Amino acid sequence: MTIACTNCPLRKFDIFDEMTQDELDFMQTFKVGELVVEPGAPLLMEGSNSPQLYTVLSGLGLRYKLTPDGDRQVINFVFPGDFLGLQAGVMSEMGHSVEATTRMTLCVFDRTHFWQVYTEMPRRAYDLTWLAAVEEHFLGESMVALGRRDATASVAWALVRVAQRMEALNLVTGGAMAFPYRQQDLADALGLSLVHTNKTLARLRERQLATWSEGTLTVHDMIGLAEVGQVDIESPPVRPLM
């Protein structure tokens, strides 16, 4: 027995748009089921044309691209509420791969009905565009981190963004949150080497800004960290939930 959209555990968070009963019912007709995957499981592959689209109900993942010579660029971290597979839905090819980092629960939609959203529920179609636009917005910010910030600022930026998103999902307790990635993942996200990422994290720790060890990230001084990372302190925008 799967969760009805009406009872979706994510709906209670302020970060997600309200939905009318009509919209909930409509989404329900799309929902094929739920999928639970183990850490490391591939969800979507770059270049593939997945028949399924997902909304993350719980757990964390990674979006990434591999280069011909084996390097990996992490595009971003995947959080609950994220919608996966939009690129495959609209173009018919993913521009990146997605894999689970922790165990994840996913709400599964059938891609063959994708077009119906546009013909039958314009409001939801608008939301899909919105999601793509937010992603574009975020990647623009990431490009600034990669292209124009030094390692310290870059790492600080990433940690702030993560903390903000976690906060919006109520996953932060007294500055601490589960962040079960490897340092290599962060390094690959910021275009840094593992070694330098490690040393940069150590410096942020010494400066009493943030500590990340054993899968737990603790932000000791959000103001200071945001300053180092040149980030505005603001909660993430309210976003649609598919």
Added chain:
Amino acid sequence: MTIACTNCPLRKFDIFDEMTQDELDFMQTFKVGELVVEPGAPLLMEGSNSPQLYTVLSGLGLRYKLTPDGDRQVINFVFPGDFLGLQAGVMSEMGHSVEATTRMTLCVFDRTHFWQVYTEMPRRAYDLTWLAAVEEHFLGESMVALGRRDATASVAWALVRVAQRMEALNLVTGGAMAFPYRQQDLADALGLSLVHTNKTLARLRERQLATWSEGTLTVHDMIGLAEVGQVDIESPPVRPLM
């Protein structure tokens, strides 16, 4: 007197999706007019909420973000056929600024009718999502260039992508095309310093791969250039024209 959508000079290029007469008529009802701007003119500002959306009819521009300390990250180059302002249309804030590099002619749409696209012409709404998704796709690729490639590969990648887009617009003659940006623009797009960009371009020139001087880019050896830049040689995907 403005150009009717039916006679839009861009439609003849294979890179753009076919449109039905219905769609053309519909777009026509949106079109407010045409705008001609001079080089350097700002078109959209980061953080602003533009009342207008544009399709580029001719000319070239730049999307970019500025950092608090005055650095600039160029997000990408703007070509004819590009749709500007989608982020402002759907969220209500641009994530980056856009300015004209050459004189540009723009087809102007009124943002207040944006929502009508979703209620009245689902096919076009779908195209909007498509545009946002392609942009996301491209930015993912850019992140690989910034994060995981050295300067030589990065520059080669950018030149190949530019050449491919120019080719699709029939703006290439015997490997040569107008490319009226400054080296600083390319440097800001790739997260490199001006000096190093200059030296990297010089090396690509010596290697007989590509020459860019006096506003003209000439690709001497596309195969070789694509190899250095680790790019697949393929024409850009067919895209919707708004």
Added chain:
DNA sequence: CGAGTATTTGATGCAGTTCAACGCTCGTGG
């Protein structure tokens, strides 16, 4: 207990930044 994975730390080298200077072109004003 040994193999595999992740974090940490030190040492060395280089790709790319920064600084500085020069040449060219073009527009402007005296």
Added chain:
DNA sequence: CCACGAGCGTTGAACTGCATCAAATACTCG
């Protein structure tokens, strides 16, 4: 008509942030 300055491209030299190499520690798990 020439002088001057601004913008852009080019080149050399010195410096440095980060990558790379190497190795030790700590865990987990079969």
